[in-house]
Amino acid sequence: xxxxxxxxxxxxxxxxxxxxxxxxxxxxxxxxxxxxxxxxxxxxxxxxxxxxxxxxxxxxxxxxxxxxxxxxxxxxxxxxxxxxxxxxxxxxxxxxxxxxxxxxxxxxxxxxxxxxxxxxxxxxxxxxxxxxxxxxxxxxxxxxxxxxxxxxxxxxxxxxxxxxxxxxxxxxxxxxxxxxxxxxxxxxxxxxxxxxxxxxxxxxxxxxxxxxxxxxxxxxxxxxxxxxxxxxxxxxxxxxxxxxxxxxxxxxxxxxxxxxxxxxxxxxxxxxxxxxxxxxxxxxxxxxxxxxxxxxxxxxxxxxxxxxxxxxxxxxxxxxxxxxxxxxxxxxxxxxxxxxxxxxxxxxxxxxxxxxxxxxxxxxxxxxxxxxxxxxxxxxxxxxxxxxxxxxxxxxxxxxxxxxxxxxxxxxxxxxxxxxxxxxxxxxxxxxxxxxxxxxxxxxxxxxxxxxxxxxxxxxxxxxxxx
Ligand code: SF4
Ligand code: SF4
Numbered sequence: 001x002x003x004x005x006x007x008x009x010x011x012x013x014x015x016x017x018x019x020x021x022x023x024x025x026x027x028x029x030x031x032x033x034x035x036x037x038x039x040x041x042x043x044x045x046x047x048x049x050x051x052x053x054x055x056x057x058x059x060x061x062x063x064x065x066x067x068x069x070x071x072x073x074x075x076x077x078x079x080x081x082x083x084x085x086x087x088x089x090x091x092x093x094x095x096x097x098x099x100x101x102x103x104x105x106x107x108x109x110x111x112x113x114x115x116x117x118x119x120x121x122x123x124x125x126x127x128x129x130x131x132x133x134x135x136x137x138x139x140x141x142x143x144x145x146x147x148x149x150x151x152x153x154x155x156x157x158x159x160x161x162x163x164x165x166x167x168x169x170x171x172x173x174x175x176x177x178x179x180x181x182x183x184x185x186x187x188x189x190x191x192x193x194x195x196x197x198x199x200x201x202x203x204x205x206x207x208x209x210x211x212x213x214x215x216x217x218x219x220x221x222x223x224x225x226x227x228x229x230x231x232x233x234x235x236x237x238x239x240x241x242x243x244x245x246x247x248x249x250x251x252x253x254x255x256x257x258x259x260x261x262x263x264x265x266x267x268x269x270x271x272x273x274x275x276x277x278x279x280x281x282x283x284x285x286x287x288x289x290x291x292x293x294x295x296x297x298x299x300x301x302x303x304x305x306x307x308x309x310x311x312x313x314x315x316x317x318x319x320x321x322x323x324x325x326x327x328x329x330x331x332x333x334x335x336x337x338x339x340x341x342x343x344x345x346x347x348x349x350x351x352x353x354x355x356x357x358x359x360x361x362x363x364x365x366x367x368x369x370x371x372x373x374x375x376x377x378x379x380x381x382x383x384x385x386x387x388x389x390x391x392x393x394x395x396x397x398x399x400x401x402x403x404x405x406x407x408x409x410x411x412x413x414x415x416x417x418x419x420x421x422x423x424x425x426x427x428x429x430x431x432x433x434x435x436x437x438x439x440x441x442x443x444x445x446x447x448x449x450x451x452x453x454x455x456x457x458x459x460x461x462x463x464x465x466x467x
Pocket of ligand 1 (some may be wrong): 044045046047048049050051052069070101104105106107108109
């Protein structure tokens with residue numbers, strides 16, 4: 001973006017939409033011809049600004065170009081011939097991809113599609129700094145690979161058991177030398193024992209469905225307890241479970257960061273893994289993964305050998321709260337005397353529209369009281385790997401979310417995404433409060449098993465609960 005763009009933004013925004021010829025990117029502009037941001041979708045924006053108060057970066061900085069409307073304006077400029085500048089890219093990079101603007105927009109602007117198309121263009125057509133490339137290289141050679149992440153568990157557990165992690169944080173040295181690496185280290189959850197799942201698990205009682213389970217990258221390596229709880233709850237609710245050992249990454253991190261070919265490869269492999277397994281549905285317990293897998297049809301629309309298969313696969317994908325809500329309860333619930341603050345993960349609430357189901361499931365537990373979190377639509381700052389790439393705004397958003405959660409007075413925070421759990425846990429710990437953290441299925445599992453509430457809420461004198 002040029003200075004002129006910023007100064008003229010408000011005035012020129014009024015003309016946006018009428019001057020774009022849909023489907024005809026201007027030669028020499030920011031974008032190549034492979035899926036540039038769709039001009040017709042850009043034209044849907046009527047510049048009303050209803051999205052602004054829900055956009056975390058606009059809330060933080062109050063800058064038009066760091067709002068959905070401003071970012072769409074920059075896409076339009078790129079289509080009209082403006083070359084891709086560092087400044088333009090910095091405004092798109094600062095977007096968390098939280099999709100709160102999609103929920104808020106009364107005109108149905110598909111910002112999710114627009115930012116994905118734009119990010120793929122940025123990855124192809126923009127030269128990043130050497131430092132940025134190195135950080136991205138590290139992140140993307142690690143996070144989408146479950147086996148590599150699992151190898152990190154040993155050294156991380158050692159750091160945590162010896163207390164070296166906390167000692168290192170207190171010195172602030174890593175923060176000053178490499179804030180992105182410091183962010184990565186501070187987000188690591190406290191690791192418990194691995195809990196591998198067998199490849200086939202039979203339903204308890206009468207079988208009501210045969211489902212596949214995505215074990216995930218971060219979920220599988222850092223939150224094995226969530227996968228184990230998911231399997232137990234589904235089993236108790238009458239599901240046979242298929243858990244393919246060879247499954248890899250769903251491609252969410254790659255897709256959300258513009259690494260389109262890499263994301264497509266992961267998606268193809270995921271389809272291959274589950275296609276002949278005989279499952280009726282594929283169950284996901286990580287919000288970011290579920291929203292990407294439901295969008296495989298668009299991701300692979302240009303691939304003649306996968307387009308139809310991707311569509312069929314995407315129709316089978318369900319978040320675990322969705323499928324449990326659809327199936328209805330057969331396993332009896334035991335009381336849990338707990339106050340719970342439920343945090344909507346953006347990629348569950350905004351991207352998949354799954355809000356009522358987890359609340360219904362939690363409220364059906366006798367003794368459990370659900371409390372709503374103020375500013376619930378605002379992202380916690382996790383956003384995939386955003387909190388590693390952009391630690392400062394992510395930290396600010398994390399602290400704002402932590403304060404709103406603590407203000408509920410609840411004993412336990414419940415959410416449905418590993419990224420949110422890590423981000424909010426770390427922010428609440430920094431604020432000096434003690435609070436339990438759990439995935440929705442861990443609470444359901446505790447209730448079905450008749451486990452006491454203390455298995456979810458830590459003793460205030462201890463550090464956070466192991467997972
Ligand atoms: S709410 Fe929708 S139409 Fe209004 S400015 Fe935002 S994106 Fe554009
Ligand atoms: S996706 Fe989130 S951060 Fe990005 S423009 Fe929309 S509301 Fe703002």
